[in-house]
Amino acid sequence: MPNSMTHVHIVLYMPPKLCLHLYIQCMFIFRLQLGNLGFVSGINCLFVFRVSETLKLTDPDLIQMDEFKNEQLLSITINLLLFIRSQVPVTKKLFQSYAADVVLDADTAHPKLIISPEGDSATYTDTWQDVPETPSRFDNTLNVISKQGFSEGRQYWEVEVSGKSYWELGLTYPGIPRQGREEDCWLGRGKESWCVEYFNGNYAAWHGGVQHELPLLAGKQFTRIGVYCSFPGGLVCFLGADTMTPLHCFCAGTFADTLYQALCPGHDNEGTNWKALKICDASRSAPVL
Structure with a gap:
């Protein structure tokens, strides 16, 4: 040739x-x-x-x-x-060059979520906490979003999910419903958000109320999940950050509003899901080959 x-x-x-x-x-x-x-x-x-x-x-x-x-x-x-x-180590470094500092906004968290003082973790509790009722707070879904959004460039972040049996991670526009019908407020159930969900060993991706089952990933366990977003490219990609294993990629085309990181640590799931979702320093993690 x-x-x-x-x-x-x-x-x-x-x-x-x-x-x-x-x-x-x-x-x-x-x-x-x-x-x-x-x-x-x-x-x-x-x-x-x-x-x-x-x-x-x-x-x-x-x-x-x-x-x-x-x-x-x-x-x-x-x-x-x-x-x-x-090329996994090389690609990991490329992702890390877009590592974002993500801080969770406690004022948006459901009252049954405990947000750490640093804003880097969310933990479910059975106790309804005494927090101010504000329009920005989710009142019927266990969600919390980041303090800062972005509307340009590329961002990558990682969340530790080890020891959990239920979680959701993704991105959302600020207009996602916070109160009202529960099904409207879940991540990925409307056109305002994108997410990957893990529940009892099974993975699914959600956007616009459409579920994309991911059977090839059934039973796989990851310590960290990475989320990469290219605002100009209209991409939202989810990866098992341990090995850079691809989970799902949404091709949104063109984003219509500012994007915020979003997560749901889930309920206790019969005592199997008490651990926190913790945001990691994506710039320092290394893949396992």
Whole structure:
């Protein structure tokens, strides 16, 4: 291929923002098509089988190629996935370059949430706290949003979720309902917010009242969840920050208002969900390979 070196040169010298955008797309494409195999520790028969099965589903004629061409195609796919996996530390640093200082606004928190004095954690309590009733406070959903919003640039933040059986994380416009019908105030149930929800081992993404089940992630446990948002790109992406495993990506197109970080630590879930959701220093975390 006479132009292969030219193509490599172009990729190597791409602007970091474009590299990150393309990397995100590659991660989600391969997770959806190959069952989240971009971060496997080795290549085995199951991997080859899944690639073949994917080809059968996407293009049955392609799998009928002669054995030599099949081997070539599998080799290219494997090498690409290994390359993507090898770039995890580099990509982590790109995400970290957009690390945001997120402080939770206690004046927006549901009365059954305890917000730390530093504004970096939210904990559920059975006790209804004596707090001022304000229009900005959620009164029937266990939500809290950040003090500061953003309407330009890119931001990345991480939340520690270890030891929890229920949580929701995401982004919202300031106009999300705070009082009224409970179903209107949940994250992701309206067009004002985007979120990923975890409940008893299962993950789902929500926006506009539409649930996107994420069966490939069932049973997976993460210590931290990362949320990346490109305001100019209209992207909201969720990742398992431990291994930079892609969870879900929303392509919003164009955002219509300022965005605020939002979270819900959930109820006690029969005594299994008492731990806090804690905002971490995303600029210091390292991926586990």
